[in-house]
Amino acid sequence: MTLTDHQPAATVLPSSGALLPVSAADVTITGGFWADRQEVNGTATLRHCLKWMERLGWIGNFDRAASGVEAPSAGREFADSEIYKLLEALAWESARSGDEWVERTFQDVSARVVAAQQPDGYLNTRFGGPGQQPRYSDLEWGHELYCAGHLIQAAVARARTHGVDAFVAAALRLADHICDTFGPGGIERIDGHPEIEPALAELFRVTGNRRYLDQARLFVERRGTGTLNAGETGPEYFQDDVRVREADVLRGHAVRALYLASGAVDVAVEDGDHDLLSAVETQWRNTVAHRTYLTGGMGSRHEGESFGDDFELPSDRAYSETCAGVASIMLSHRLLLAEGGAQYADLIERTLFNVVATSPDASGTSFFYVNPLQRNSPGIEAMVDEPSPRAASSQRAPWFDVSCCPTNVARTVASLSGYIATKSTAGVQLQQYAACALDTVLPDGERVRLSVNTDYPWSGDIAVTVEADAGREWTLSLRVPSWARGRATLDTGMGDQPVLGATAEVSSRFRSGDVVRLSLPIEPRITLPDPRIDALRNSVAVEAGPLVLCAESVDLAPGTHLRSLSIPAGASPSREEGASRWPPCRPKIRTRHGPTVLPLPSHR
Amino acid sequence: MTLTDHQPAATVLPSSGALLPVSAADVTITGGFWADRQEVNGTATLRHCLKWMERLGWIGNFDRAASGVEAPSAGREFADSEIYKLLEALAWESARSGDEWVERTFQDVSARVVAAQQPDGYLNTRFGGPGQQPRYSDLEWGHELYCAGHLIQAAVARARTHGVDAFVAAALRLADHICDTFGPGGIERIDGHPEIEPALAELFRVTGNRRYLDQARLFVERRGTGTLNAGETGPEYFQDDVRVREADVLRGHAVRALYLASGAVDVAVEDGDHDLLSAVETQWRNTVAHRTYLTGGMGSRHEGESFGDDFELPSDRAYSETCAGVASIMLSHRLLLAEGGAQYADLIERTLFNVVATSPDASGTSFFYVNPLQRNSPGIEAMVDEPSPRAASSQRAPWFDVSCCPTNVARTVASLSGYIATKSTAGVQLQQYAACALDTVLPDGERVRLSVNTDYPWSGDIAVTVEADAGREWTLSLRVPSWARGRATLDTGMGDQPVLGATAEVSSRFRSGDVVRLSLPIEPRITLPDPRIDALRNSVAVEAGPLVLCAESVDLAPGTHLRSLSIPAGASPSREEGASRWPPCRPKIRTRHGPTVLPLPSHR
Structure with a gap:
């Protein structure tokens, strides 16, 4: 087992692309809107998720599986994945805050997970044990590879932030087991819910082990060939109706579609598969143009938690699942790194503020699952101290029977600094605006240190101060959101100048203390x-x-x-x-x- | 076992009310729109339904149950009900047309059903047999009492059209078993899907046996008290959120809501329970005012096949299930008989033409399950020779995995003449317009014979010819649909006179050959x-x-x-x-x- 050396703690780390990610460790959000949310997330939300999953026995499922005793599983068939998403959030948060409770909790919970792993690497508390359905006997609905994908994703976060530990090693054994089982000549099928695809591609990026990438590609390529028994939902629900490289729009279950597209971008970028990348770009473009809410929300149908037809975007019945917002950010971030277009960062911003940030309440302990744009009636009162069986009730609830959203918000907010900026040989690109400190090294070794001062989104004034003399000329790029185009101004010390286009760029051999001010019209x-x-x-x-x-x-x-x-x-x-x-x-x-x-x- | 003597072949037969139903046998639809549909229904549709249910083994389920051999059931958990709805259609059609194949088919299929009945009266091919779940172990989703309700409803139709036979006797044994099992001190719960309620009330009307009515009342009164385990759907889905007499609008699964309300009217009318009747009237009024499509379609949500909020009536995502149209007619017909308001017949007309008539294609062998008012894309091609798993695809299909609509259309069209007119001591009320002959006896023995000549709905001219001299003065009432109010004219031989109000009434000691002409503005x-x-x-x-x-x-x-x-x-x-x-x-x-x-x- 080898790991690629010196992995930056990036949320996603492609081998090539128009832009490089900045390590989450290179950016510290220092105040304002997102700092408040990171603070609440790192304290209240993580404890809240842990409390609920202990109380409901979802973490206990691992103890029971480890013991080998036959007993009923708690929660739904995808409950394991919630523990993995919490572990991912804990890994990011431990690196971000250095909080002892967070690190200890990661170690405690991950140890219980690892203890449940079977000798051959298989790990799922719902299948294959005494009295349980056989492994992989319900690929349509069993979520085994989906859960495995989230475990691997958590391990990727852990490896990038803390290096290899027993949990990362367990993820590698699980990934090897999956490659053994689903590789050529094995079970030539797929999971009903994508997620293993981006997870394996990212594990390849962590380890350099090409078999993970190959397996990710197999899963991507098999989809759309009808290997799933669609039944009443139809194959579109699983994106099994059309091959990824032949589809021109996202369709079916929104989270599934977006996770799959994310995995397809990862595979395309690593293999230089321009056709596949171009197909996903087209899907993104058509989906954003015709199937996306003003909030960035995706998925207009409650039925099947799915995308609707083009222009089917009712405000009241918008499903716009919080997890689809998270998944949309995953996809847009990958396309931003691959292609560099400001439209991707624009959608990330829209979705972060209007879907992800709005899901938790101020206390970080109650969540929207669906995010309609209009409510005509007060709706059903959220229950205070029991899991809501009704994710779609348009009310915040502390927990759900299907509780995918709280942990998805938690891992996104904990790793948010990874989305603030990108970099390239040319310089640094500020993609999202938050008060922060940035300290990163460009590919040629040039070190860039900046501080950003802003009360965004309450103010449109963004002041960027260079904190170190430059060794050479480089370019500071500031994204001008689409809603500000043609109305933004930039001041480099010579007074406000109008900005044309989607970025404001300043190229200079910067000196410490240099200030660049961007003004965005937020009235x-x-x-x-x-x-x-x-x-x-x-x-x-x-x-x-x-x-x-x-x-x-x-x-x-x-x-x-x-x-x-x-x-x-x-x-x-x-x-x-x-x-x-x-x-x-x-x-x-x-x-x-x-x-x-x-x-x-x-x-x- | 006794049967009330001289039952008219009415679709529903309350003991009291503002209006009396006319026996379906008293009206013969002689030509035009509905005669064409009755012809297609009686030949092609009935054979089509039989063919599919034989092919898929749904009728074979009864043979298997009768044999006592352990073997898997074909179809879904409610497949039995489709055979019962076909039997009801066959009973009506045999009486209507006298067709030999229809009568023989009723006898053949009903004999196979009866053979599967258990010694204690229980009859369901899905539960209680070798290797099957125990009886009544899944009241939420098992549909056992729902299926029983449709069997009883078919037996009611059979008894009213043909008298008592082995099938009717089997229905009585089943009803007794249900009363024994679910009566006071028994299982004090309800079925997730209403239908047993109106069925038992109607069986009381056929037999005069009060225990059936009492049991129907128990089922109505228990609903809304939380005896069902609601889970993810919430109790509203089953109408188990609020007691029937306390609700002010229909909600949840549309077909369930409408069947339940129909049973509640039956119980209220028989017991003189004005509060309960008034509650359902309020529910009808609010539902029609705020939750009903222009077509009469009900149920605006695909999710849960359910009513939406007030004014949540999107055209493209209208679910408007064909069966909800049938169920709405059941409810409105009951309220019409109880109260006599033209608004009920208006909604029946709207729903008959725009939901029920549009479901089958011209050949009577392919059906809409959902009836949206707008389609933005061509949709998925209907499959020609296999059951569609996708009821909600907005395409007609010959059969569905959940195939409730074809047999529901069949039994409604076969019994349609029962909806054309009502009567009272005062005279005869024409409620729906079709070319027809009517021959009925008023409560005091006065015989009324009429013929109606019209090409409605292609023409708004309706000519009613009296075919027998009256023994006394009586009143011919002609409904003026709401869309024609203030613009209709009546000609009793003195030229066109404007009609005010919701009915045109002519009181006379009619002579054979008298003609009354109503003109409705259909431009x-x-x-x-x-x-x-x-x-x-x-x-x-x-x-x-x-x-x-x-x-x-x-x-x-x-x-x-x-x-x-x-x-x-x-x-x-x-x-x-x-x-x-x-x-x-x-x-x-x-x-x-x-x-x-x-x-x-x-x-x-």
């Missing part, structure tokens, strides 16, 4: 929907900076119904005019700042 | 949606008479997209202006005449 703006979206005809949204604002009944005069709100044609909201409701958006973030649909006066 | 008209329906803002529908018209891409100039259609503000379609597209609606009925949503010019 509220009205956004008109595509007229092909039936549910939004004659409606508008109000956005401010990266935030999609939300009108809430609690903010209205007593007796006023949300449906009675209208915006006069030609109205242009501004901070001044709307002073009573803006900036009060700020405390509002504690509830839900996602959705807004305000009907204009009807023709009736 | 196309534009219907505006309630502005609270998000999906329909800035849209209109075009209706003509009882039909909701449909714009189809095949009728447009090549290259024209449906989305590009618009109607100028203030436009008023007419036969003259729209000659090229109207009356060609007539052949169009062969495809789908249900939906129309034409966007008006957007404000953009």
